[in-house]
Amino acid sequence: MTDHDQARWTADEERYEPLLAEKDTTEVDVDGGPLPEDLTRDSLELPSLSEPEIARHYTRLSQMNYGVESGPFPLGSCTMKYNPSFTDAVAGLPDAAVHPDRSAESVQGTLAIQYALQDYLARIGGMDAVTLQPPAGAAGEFTGIRIARAYHEDRGEDRSEVIVPTSAHGTNFATAAMAGFDVVELPSDEDGRVDLDALEAAVGPETAALMLTNPNTLGLFERDIERIAETVHDAGGLLYYDGANLNALLGRARPGDMGFDVMHYNVHKTFATPHGGGGPGAGPVGVVEDLAPYLPEPHVRETADGDYERHAPERSIGKVHGFAGNWLVLVRAYAYIARLGDEGLADASAKAVLNANYLAELIDYEVPYGPFHHEFVASAGDQDAADAAKRMLDYGVHPPTTKWPEIVPEALMTEPTETEGPETLATLARAFNGVAAEDDATLEAAPERTAARRIDQVDAARDPTLTWDALDGKGGED
């Protein structure tokens, strides 16, 4: 069936890895030690294993996990590109490990890297100033929308609405609501882009901002971006750029030049920092000059003597993270950008877009919208996209994002990234096409060759079991 066998994904019951607590636990008495007993707990029960046992446990667990180095990972919208190892080495430099409350004078090296990264990101996004503090993309959105609110309030305007296209990332809606705005949903036109008439109708004196991803979640560039910007700005609103898809535009177009006022960068996507099984990422925010006074404090700037200092922008919204954001991620992004430079960054977007187009040509599923850029959304047609994805696992590859955006029926949102070569893309295409030719029964029975078979998510949610103490026999031997 496939040349990409992954033997370690096994249904061999003997090789299932027990929970740490099922191996051995100890309950120790806490006698207070140096503290009076009324300030301390009575006992603590935790797993108690030797280091070799622990090493084998986590090694075994890692073998039941698929990462970017396991094989292709075309998870649309997540930009699962190869993470160059040397950036880990840079993040691991002993001098990178300083406490955030150190005096600026004593951490000039750290501030220099922060300043350099702020500068790189500003150039790449066409922005005037950048904060590195937001710890993830969604936190960047929240920061940007809080900045928009402060900006409007300073002008005596209490604007209550944020406009979000229907096809946008769920975070956009949630962010606007968290920041206290009403969400106005904007339908797409029949080409899958912003419907200008609908936008005209949606904007008004209550519009605080339009949040837009470009290219959008279908991979399409919003060709009317200048008119979109004009419409929003004429209504007194700000234009927010969701940086999730910036990888498509590196060195080709910049949000700042398109009329965006504020944006976030997903450094774990665009700048290849490892996704860590769900994080940490980082979500720096760039702004145009008018919004720079609102950036979170502290911000790093250069002094007249060529040193670096922290300062509070004059109308700062305050902090958005307890300290300086996800520094260990940011320093990796710095190293990646420095390694690639102008040429490498432009090459990344070129290859990302070429790879998406190439893969789309090779697969049998229909791709209804285009021309797309770094990702495309295929339709599984009569098949259930989630079932198709499960079946792709049996072909030894990670499947695309499924069933989203909803504008494409049974969506398979596919982002191969620039780091895959033609042979890997051909492997992916064989998986797509193999699955496309199979019947529903085969799909519904999938996956068969993975560490776990299809998992009953409905049951998991009906009867949530979130700790080993709560297990009570669930699917286990106890």
Place this chain on the structure above:
Amino acid sequence: MLETVGADSEADLFDIPEAVRFDEEFGIEARSESAVRREARRTLGRNDDLTELLGRGHYDHYVPAVVDDLAGRQEFLTSYTQYQPEVAQGFLQALFEYQSMLAELTGLDVANCSMYDAATALGEAATLSQRVRSTSGDRVLVPESLREGKREVLEQYAAGPDIAVETYPTAEGTADVEGITAAIGDDVSMLYVENPTVSGAIEPALETLGEIADEHDALFCLGSDPVALALLERPADAGADVVVGEASSLGLGTAYGTGMGLFVAREQYLRQLPGRLVGAAEDASGRRAYTLTLQTREQHIRKERATSNICTNQAWLALRAAIHAAVLGPDGLVDLAERCARLAAETAERLDAVDGIRAPVHDRHHFREFQARTDQPARAVADDLESAGFAVHVVGDHRIQVCVTETTEPELDRFVEAMEVVA
């Protein structure tokens, strides 16, 4: 490849109107891998090599090498959110184990698999207090001594739902019970207490504070961290409804503030929790398997009605914390925590013997850190200490704060000697 896609060049594939095309250069010069490493080493080498006696929310504990080794396996490090649980059983099980350990440490029922840091976790707790049915009102009470940055982050989260963040007084570095009694009312949805507090003081009246919160139907939210939790009164026993805090005290060490927010709660709040949850389930063959669960709380399903906008979190740091806890085991973790309490007491006593220093300022037991009064202006003392190779916090005109863990313990003699010179 170009032929297959029918394009003459890669540039042809970009559907970007000319007016917004970028034809210039960023002006970022590419370097070789070795040059970037050399340059980063040289740049970061500008940081002074100081012994950091710093804490106030970011702590250094020795991280065993095996933690780096295991967490650094590419299958963990380069994977992502477990949208396909059948090929993510390893990470899901590790997160399930993390949740289980946090439940044991707090005595509460359910932990999520991370927030960004302690400050954002506190912000999420405040908004949680607005969503749960058992509370009413739009005020949350926090200590006046709350770290300023944490307060600012809380204010960001509070602004949307119009929550008023108000403070209660502290006495001897911990919550002032009378002050809280005066400040609280039925319109308070959350009472937030730290143990240990930002100044390292251990709260002596935790149960009383829990009762006060309960009387006013306010969520009792406790701030702590997993090392302190191994020793101090179990939050569940003091009536805590939610525990937040900085879990990166395990598994990470000093990282310029990179954090990992813990968030643990009673089961009754489960469906209002922010963030990701891993649950045990069964697969088609009837065997136990793990999966992200209750995702209808989350933004990718529920959009503007989600409990939070959080998507990418700090999962890899939760993995690190879990491995670190496993390596220490219950004995090792309790030993470490006892050492933190002992070191704070001993260091304070030694500084108190130095002319010009009174320590600790607060008549309390301490954990890791404490405040000291300086006869000289604190700024001058700290500057002189920095020249002598030590970093401490300045927290008042005549007040410094000193944090000691097992990583700085070997430098203590030199530190006390330096203090004798500068104080």
